[in-house]
Amino acid sequence: xxxxxxYSSLFKAASLTLFITMASGCATINTTTSQASINPTINPSLxxxxxxxxxxxxxxxxxxxxxxTNKYSALYTIRPDGSERQLITSVNGxxxxxxxxTDGRKLAYSVQTTSSYPFIYIYDLVSKTATKVVNAAGxxxxxxxxxxxxxxxxxxxxxxNADIYELNLNDGSSTQLTTLSSTEVQPSxxxxxxxxxxxxxxxxxxxxxxxxxxxxxxxxxxxPTSSYAASPQLSLDGSKIGYLNGRQAxxxxxxxxxxxxxxxxxxDEPARLSPSGLYAVYPIRNxxxxxxxxxxxxxxxxxxxxxxxxxxxxxxxxxxx
Numbered sequence: 001x002x003x004x005x006x007y008s009s010l011f012k013a014a015s016l017t018l019f020i021t022m023a024s025g026c027a028t029i030n031t032t033t034s035q036a037s038i039n040p041t042i043n044p045s046l047x048x049x050x051x052x053x054x055x056x057x058x059x060x061x062x063x064x065x066x067x068x069t070n071k072y073s074a075l076y077t078i079r080p081d082g083s084e085r086q087l088i089t090s091v092n093g094x095x096x097x098x099x100x101x102t103d104g105r106k107l108a109y110s111v112q113t114t115s116s117y118p119f120i121y122i123y124d125l126v127s128k129t130a131t132k133v134v135n136a137a138g139x140x141x142x143x144x145x146x147x148x149x150x151x152x153x154x155x156x157x158x159x160x161n162a163d164i165y166e167l168n169l170n171d172g173s174s175t176q177l178t179t180l181s182s183t184e185v186q187p188s189x190x191x192x193x194x195x196x197x198x199x200x201x202x203x204x205x206x207x208x209x210x211x212x213x214x215x216x217x218x219x220x221x222x223x224p225t226s227s228y229a230a231s232p233q234l235s236l237d238g239s240k241i242g243y244l245n246g247r248q249a250x251x252x253x254x255x256x257x258x259x260x261x262x263x264x265x266x267x268d269e270p271a272r273l274s275p276s277g278l279y280a281v282y283p284i285r286n287x288x289x290x291x292x293x294x295x296x297x298x299x300x301x302x303x304x305x306x307x308x309x310x311x312x313x314x315x316x317x318x319x320x321x
Contacts, residue, residue, distance in 0.1 A: 178220075
């Protein structure tokens with residue numbers, strides 16, 4: 001197991017044993033579409049039906065090739081219709097979990113080369129410059145911008161344990177928000193800034209679940225899901241969470257507790273919601289071993305795919321404005 005992926009690997013390894021028992025009051029709809037049945041071309045009618053905020057937005061994602069010391073990763077952006085694919089950065093190593101600022105002008109992500117910890121960078125798409133903002137001696141992963149862009153949540157093992165921190169981007173100061181002996185990772189801000197969702201295995205080691213942390217109280221409460229849940233992302237209106245349900249890219253409706261399983265991606269990757277919350281994007285591993293992005297309507301399930309640029313593995317797509 002790669003030390004670089006300590007907590008993401010912990011949770012993904014747990015998925016191999018998959019104790020999928022649904023929490024009380026949490027209904028599930030299985031809307032899984034097999035890879036063979038997904039339309040392998042752009043769907044113009046589906047794109048035309050998208051709200052402008054989705055259609056005019058960009059999707060950031062990572063393409064990976066090689067393994068170990070020969071790993072090569074590239075971060076791209078692309079429009080939902082497959083146009084304007086742009087290379088943002090590439091490394092001999094790993095790029096993890098890109099995330100957009102609310103205004104769509106910046107990307108935060110982690111980079112790890114063969115000789116470093118994962119450090120967090122922010123790339124400004126206007127100035128086309130990257131700035132390292134977290135360089136602590138630990139695994140620094142899963143950044144999330146606050147709505148006003150002034151703060152960044154992230155998880156780090158700088159204190160020896162995986163905990164969640166909040167970085168003030170104006171003065172560079174950071175605050176540790178979780179202090180438990182369990183693993184707390186993968187934070188995602190709510191749009192109103194009053195809370196964030198994250199992943200913890202505090203109820204049972206190696207079995208991650210979703211929680212919501214409220215800033216006003218400093219307390220966290222569990223979000224009912226199945227026994228394995230990871231990589232949450234709140235929709236902008238706060239009504240849904242895109243996440244990884246066992247090995248399924250899934251969406252949870254917070255009001256009803258209903259879970260829509262979208263697909264077994266073959267790479268244990270979560271669903272990420274469009275700005276409107278009406279669509280989801282997730283990667284799949286094709287039978288040939290390479291990857292594609294799937295863009296799927298949450299109303300009716302129509303979908304289409306966008307192939308990787310180089311036939312590489314596709315990971316960590318996220319849809320911004």
